[in-house]
Amino acid sequence: MGCANGRRSSPNGPGRGGRPVSGDFDVVIIGAGVLGCAVALRLAQADLRVCVLEAADDIAEGASKANAGITSSYYAPFGTLEAELVAESNAGWESLCTRLDVPYIRIGALTVALDDQELSGLDELEAEVRRAGTKVERLSGEQAREQEPLLSEACIGALYYPDEGIVDPMRLTWAYAEVAVQNGAQFFFGAPVIGFDSDAESALNQARTPRGGVRGRYFINAAGIGSGAVSELAGGDEIKMWPRKGQYWILDREFGQTLSRIVLPVPGAESRGIELAPTTNGSVLLGPDAEEGGDFDDTETVAANLEEILTKTQRLIPTASLDWAIKSYAGNRPAASEPVRLRMDSRVSNFAHVGNRSTGVTTSPAFAERVAGLLREQGLDTARRSGALDERPPCRKLLLDQHPEQPEADPRYSQVVCVCEQVTAAEIAGALTGAVPARSIDGVRKRTRATGGRCQGSVCMAGVILMCAAHGDVAPAQVLMGSDGGTVGLETP
Amino acid sequence: MKRHDPGVLVIGTGLTGLSAASELAQFGPVTVVERLPAPGGQAGFESPEVRRLFAECAAEGVRFVLGSTALRWSAGQLLVVGPRLTTWLEGSWLVFAGGSRPATPAEIGLLGRRVAGVYSATVAHHLLEAGVTIGRRPVVSGYGDWVDVILPQLRHLSAQITLVGGGSCASAAPLDVRHWPGYRPVQVHGFDRVNRVTVTDGQSTHEIACDAVVLAGDLRPLRNVDGAIRDGAARTSFIQPTRIGMDARAVIDFARTEAARVHSEMEATR
Numbered sequence: 001m002g003c004a005n006g007r008r009s010s011p012n013g014p015g016r017g018g019r020p021v022s023g024d025f026d027v028v029i030i031g032a033g034v035l036g037c038a039v040a041l042r043l044a045q046a047d048l049r050v051c052v053l054e055a056a057d058d059i060a061e062g063a064s065k066a067n068a069g070i071t072s073s074y075y076a077p078f079g080t081l082e083a084e085l086v087a088e089s090n091a092g093w094e095s096l097c098t099r100l101d102v103p104y105i106r107i108g109a110l111t112v113a114l115d116d117q118e119l120s121g122l123d124e125l126e127a128e129v130r131r132a133g134t135k136v137e138r139l140s141g142e143q144a145r146e147q148e149p150l151l152s153e154a155c156i157g158a159l160y161y162p163d164e165g166i167v168d169p170m171r172l173t174w175a176y177a178e179v180a181v182q183n184g185a186q187f188f189f190g191a192p193v194i195g196f197d198s199d200a201e202s203a204l205n206q207a208r209t210p211r212g213g214v215r216g217r218y219f220i221n222a223a224g225i226g227s228g229a230v231s232e233l234a235g236g237d238e239i240k241m242w243p244r245k246g247q248y249w250i251l252d253r254e255f256g257q258t259l260s261r262i263v264l265p266v267p268g269a270e271s272r273g274i275e276l277a278p279t280t281n282g283s284v285l286l287g288p289d290a291e292e293g294g295d296f297d298d299t300e301t302v303a304a305n306l307e308e309i310l311t312k313t314q315r316l317i318p319t320a321s322l323d324w325a326i327k328s329y330a331g332n333r334p335a336a337s338e339p340v341r342l343r344m345d346s347r348v349s350n351f352a353h354v355g356n357r358s359t360g361v362t363t364s365p366a367f368a369e370r371v372a373g374l375l376r377e378q379g380l381d382t383a384r385r386s387g388a389l390d391e392r393p394p395c396r397k398l399l400l401d402q403h404p405e406q407p408e409a410d411p412r413y414s415q416v417v418c419v420c421e422q423v424t425a426a427e428i429a430g431a432l433t434g435a436v437p438a439r440s441i442d443g444v445r446k447r448t449r450a451t452g453g454r455c456q457g458s459v460c461m462a463g464v465i466l467m468c469a470a471h472g473d474v475a476p477a478q479v480l481m482g483s484d485g486g487t488v489g490l491e492t493p
Numbered sequence: 494m495k496r497h498d499p500g501v502l503v504i505g506t507g508l509t510g511l512s513a514a515s516e517l518a519q520f521g522p523v524t525v526v527e528r529l530p531a532p533g534g535q536a537g538f539e540s541p542e543v544r545r546l547f548a549e550c551a552a553e554g555v556r557f558v559l560g561s562t563a564l565r566w567s568a569g570q571l572l573v574v575g576p577r578l579t580t581w582l583e584g585s586w587l588v589f590a591g592g593s594r595p596a597t598p599a600e601i602g603l604l605g606r607r608v609a610g611v612y613s614a615t616v617a618h619h620l621l622e623a624g625v626t627i628g629r630r631p632v633v634s635g636y637g638d639w640v641d642v643i644l645p646q647l648r649h650l651s652a653q654i655t656l657v658g659g660g661s662c663a664s665a666a667p668l669d670v671r672h673w674p675g676y677r678p679v680q681v682h683g684f685d686r687v688n689r690v691t692v693t694d695g696q697s698t699h700e701i702a703c704d705a706v707v708l709a710g711d712l713r714p715l716r717n718v719d720g721a722i723r724d725g726a727a728r729t730s731f732i733q734p735t736r737i738g739m740d741a742r743a744v745i746d747f748a749r750t751e752a753a754r755v756h757s758e759m760e761a762t763r
Contacts, residue, residue, distance in 0.1 A: 249599075254722045297684070301604040325599045329607065414576050416562035419528070419717040424574075442607070454717055456597040461612070462619030477625040486609025486685035489625035490704065 021188045021212035025049045026380065028207050028216035030193050030230050032056075033064040034169060034364045035354050036222035037176035042368035044183035045388035047381060051185065051214055052177075053207060055192035055226065057483040058443050059436060060173040062224040063360060065446055066299070066331020068248070068277040068285050070262060071104070072362040073163035074134040075272075082340045083132050086359060088366035093165055096365055099391035100175035102168055103280035109164035109262035110144055112316055114154045121266040122157055135163050148261045150317045164262055168280045169361045170446040174436065175392060176364070181435035182389050188214075189439075193223075196234045203350045204234055218375060222354040225296055225334035227341070231353070236345040239353070243296050243332035246288025247305045251324040252454055253282030263316050272358075274312040276320060281421060281449055286313045286320060292335065301328045326454055333357055342370055344378070395430045417467070418460040420453025428464060432471040439472070440480035441465060441488075500524060501759075502571050502584035504563045504718065507534020508741055509732050510590035511546035512748035513755070517588070518553035520756055524582060525550070526573055530560040535592055542741045558582070566720035566729065586759050587729045589721050590748070595639055596711035603708070605681035614639035614709035621646040628705025632690050633670075634658050634678045635710015637737030643709050644670065655701055657692050658710050673699075681706055712737065728762075730755040 027043050029036045032054035044050045054061075073090050076082035097104035113122040129136045137160040144158035145151045151158075181187060188209070196219070197206040206213045223230045228241035256278055265273040277285045287309050306328050313320045334357050341353040354371060356363055372382040412426035431438045431447035438444045441451060441464060450464055451457035457464070465488055469476040477489025500522030503514045511532060514525045531538045532547050550557075561575025570581040595614045598604070610628060612620065614635070620627050621643070629652050633643055636659025647654050654670040658677055673692055676699075680691040689700045714733035716722045721729045732751040734744055 252722070254719070299606050300680070300682075301606075303602070303604060303679075306604075322599075327597070327599045328604065411576055414574055414579060416528075416564065416574050419562055419564070422564055454722075455594055455715060456599070456613070458594040458597065458613040458615045459715065459717070461616045462623075465616075465620070466623070475625075476620065476623050481609035482607060482685075484608075484685040486683075488609065488620065489627050490629060492626050 019188065019211075021053070021191050021209045021214055023049075023051060023186065023214050025051045025186075025214055025216045027051075027218045027220060027375070028053065028214050029220045029222055030207065031222035031224055031226070032059045032173075032177065032187060032189070033062050033222065033224045034060065034173045034176070034360050035224075035356065035367050036220075037173050037180060038364040038368040039220060039222060039354060039371045040185045041176045041180040041183065042372050043375070043382065044180045044185035045384045045390065046372065047383075047385045049184070050180070051216075052180075052187045053191045053193055053209060053214065054187065054189050055223075057189050057439060057480070057485070058446070059177050059187075060170050060446060061483045063331055063333050064173050064224075065170050066246070066248075066329060067169055067333075067361060068275065068288065069166050069169045069279055069361065070109075070277055071165040071167050072359055073109075073161050073165075074129045074132055074136070075359050075362065077128055078132040080340075081342060082356070082359060082363065085340070085342075085363035085366040085370070087133065088369070089363050090163055092365055093167065097167060097172070100172070100179065101392055101394040102171045102175050104165060104167045105280060106163060106165040107261060107278060108147070109161045109264060110139075110148055110151070111159040111161075111264045111266060112144060112151060112155050113157045113266055114152060114315065115156070118266040119157050122159060125266065126159055129159065129161070134161065136161055148259070148263060150259055150319055151263070152316055152318055154315075160261075166262065166278060166280055167361060172361065172364070174434075174447050177436040178434055179389055179392050182392065187436055193230055193233060198235070198348075202235070202348060204348060218350045218352065218378065218380065220352045220354055220371065224355065225332055227334065227336070227353065227355050231345070234345070234348055234351050236348045236351050237353070239341070240337035242292065242335050243294055243298065244335035244357070245291040245294050245298060245330055245332050247301055247309060247328065247330045248285050248287030249306060249309060249322070249328050250326045251284040251286065251320065252326055253284075255320070255324040256282045256284045258319070259284055259317065265312070265316060274309050276313050276317055283326065284320075286310065288331075290333075294332075296332065299330045299332065301330050327452075327456060342367065342374065344374065350378070395427055417463050418448075418450035418453060420455055420459075421449040423448045423450040425467070428467055429471070432468065438468075440482050441468065442482040443480075444468065498522065499569070499583035499585055501586045501588060502526065502582060503588045503590060504571075504721075505534055505590035505592060506532035506543075506547075506557075507590065507592050508536050508540070508542055508546065508744045509592070509734060509748040510534065510588075511543065511550055512745045513588050513590055513732050513752040514555050515546055515549045515553060516749050516752035517756060518550065518555050522554070522556070523550075524556045524558060524584070526558045526561055526563045526571070526582070528560070528562045532557070532559070536741065540741070542745065546745075563718050566718055566726070569728065585728070586755070587721055588732060588752070588755055589716065589718065589729060590732045591715045591717070593712040593733055593735045594715040595635060595708050596713050598708065600713060601677065601708070601711055603678050603681065606683070608681060608683040608687045609685060610683070610687040610705040611681055612705070612707055614643050614707050617705075617707045618642055618646065621650075626650050627707070628703065629653070630703045631655070631705040631707055632657055632678070632701055632703040633707045633709050635708065637710065637712065639709035639712075643707055647707075655703065657690075657701070673701075678706065730758065
């Protein structure tokens with residue numbers, strides 16, 4: 001998240017606010033969303049001193065935690081920067097996610113036409129997709145229902161994208177950050193940028209936060225929805241940012257196991273439309289809608305929007321039902337006057353813009369490489385150094401399909417804390433002790449999914465709170481619920 | 494030739510699970526799986542009924558797998574993860590006696606941001622037991638058993654309790670709580686912590702200032718074993734009383750009757 005958008009952090013709370021912000025770096029990245037973290041990992045693999053300043057108390061606190069987790073194979077027309085970034089990222093997902101221990105499935109997507117008007121829209125879309133070189137198949141309604149038996153009988157044609165995938169976007173962001181730190185990058189949380197210092201040639205040399213400043217040779221604005229404000233503080237190009245709010249339903253994986261593909265409507269002008277997206281943990285997301293011009297901090301869910309989302313998805317998959325609803329949530333995509341940014345500033349010589357209003361997760365691998373290229377053109381040696389880490393040891397999930405018939409070496413692996421999401425005490429301990437550890441219940445949920453399942457923590461949340469308290473050496477009442485500073489309990493007088 | 498009968502698997506050792514296990518043990522082998530190291534469920538190991546039923550089961554040869562979590566029921570096999578064993582247990586039938594929980598925000602249509610201070614009564618109960626001041630102006634929503642558990646606990650630390658929902662509430666009366674009978678919460682508000690909740694009775698809408706919301710109503714069966722989530726799951730029966738105000742005797746009677754019904758159903762499908 002950005003800094004000057006009114007979002008409050010908790011510099012004196014029990015979060016991470018204590019560490020002073022200081023140091024000399026080659027590259028200072030502003031924002032610890034999926035793009036900031038991907039770029040941090042890539043640059044930390046070079047012989048560079050890298051730091052990340054994040055306004056919130058955790059990674060992935062903006063759009064990176066409130067998206068559908070889709071790795072698109074087609075999104076923007078041929079010839080656009082976004083189309084290039086999508087294409088460059090697509091082939092590498094399996095290898096990247098294996099190395100980073102992130103759940104990923106190349107599950108495939110169907111864009112579904114339900115009437116003649118949509119069918120002609122599908123024709124136009126097919127031509128665009130083929131021109132972009134994306135793998136795609138044209139299907140009849142019957143063929144589409146073979147791919148996805150739950151599809152509406154009204155489906156008269158579809159496009160099938162075999163290269164469309166799904167990823168856990170929060171684990172991806174976390175994994176980028178973890179390996180970045182293992183390569184020497186430093187993260188400062190609760191550190192909103194409140195100003196920059198420049199030298200005589202109007203190049204930036206320091207980013208200031210309420211807890212101190214860091215000096216840098218290059219500054220990268222990856223502040224998501226706060227990018228406009230950061231650029232203004234730096235005296236850089238004018239970027240107009242506004243929230244494009246999207247709401248979602250999460251449906252249980254007992255419904256999810258019946259759905260085999262991402263299912264999309266024929267897109268409108270503004271967005272891809274309201275879709276059904278299976279997640280890597282088996283649940284299904286319905287959404288998002290798109291609402292412009294609200295408050296930057298507005299993540300309230302609204303009944304009317306959620307009803308519309310259900311109606312629109314039921315048009316595609318009639319069996320989608322709120323009988324399976326686990327939760328609804330809302331997030332803000334960082335809509336912008338310049339939707340995809342990957343360039344040096346035109347006024348400030350050592351200031352770069354990195355941003356994407358919608359396909360940030362999808363394009364994050366390409367962004368990381370491209371930013372390395374961008375800085376290389378500026379004269380920075382961004383070649384990977386020998387010995388740079390590009391993987392992390394897998395945090396073993398339960399061996400669900402095996403018969404070990406023997407005690408686990410670490411007993412925490414056999415202690416299931418969150419039954420709904422099948423998360424063990426060992427995984428939660430891993431989230432609380434990593435290089436970029438969770439500092440709140442939301443932080444644990446983002447990293448492990450614990451408390452995020454069918455019962456929404458009815459069974460396990462008290463246990464997770466106690467584990468957080470034990471690891472953070474604080475009283476249970478002081479454990480943070482999220483990144484906004486709210487604690488589990490009130491202070492006792 | 495009669496095939497080897499792997500027996501019935503029961504998940505849960507509250508009054509319901511123990512009663513069902515004891516009932517079914519008359520007809521064949523029974524294995525009971527319990528997440529915690531001791532039996533008792535919501536009633537707790539201290540309950541004399543739990544002690545008695547546990548002894549009864551042991552005498553009938555019921556096998557107990559304690560401290561082990563059942564995760565998935567599939568094709569006559571139950572995946573169980575525990576300190577000594579991660580394994581698939583064979584079963585001819587699954588009886589799920591997983592108790593109940595208050596409804597989640599999604600289930601009761603409660604909207605709003607994710608803010609601190611909104612808890613399921615099950616979580617609030619543990620936090621209050623651990624001495625956490627969850628709020629000084631808490632709103633408790635719902636009626637029934639969990640309200641009866643939570644209100645006295647909150648009474649110890651709260652200046653002002655508001656109860657939303659139910660009809661006339663016996664447990665509220667002696668505790669001097671503000672009561673909005675017939676209302677339900679529809680939206681929580683706040684930035685870092687909940688500070689208001691919107692309630693409605695379908696006609697009028699009000700906002701109540703608060704610093705915590707405890708969801709204690711609308712009991713749902715607690716189901717978290719893949720393959721045994723929905724009524725109608727293959728070779729699965731659910732024995733989960735969600736009627737409020739049942740005493741131990743009523744729960745045991747309910748479970749025994751249900752277990753007898755499960756037995757006839759198993760016989761019928763044999």
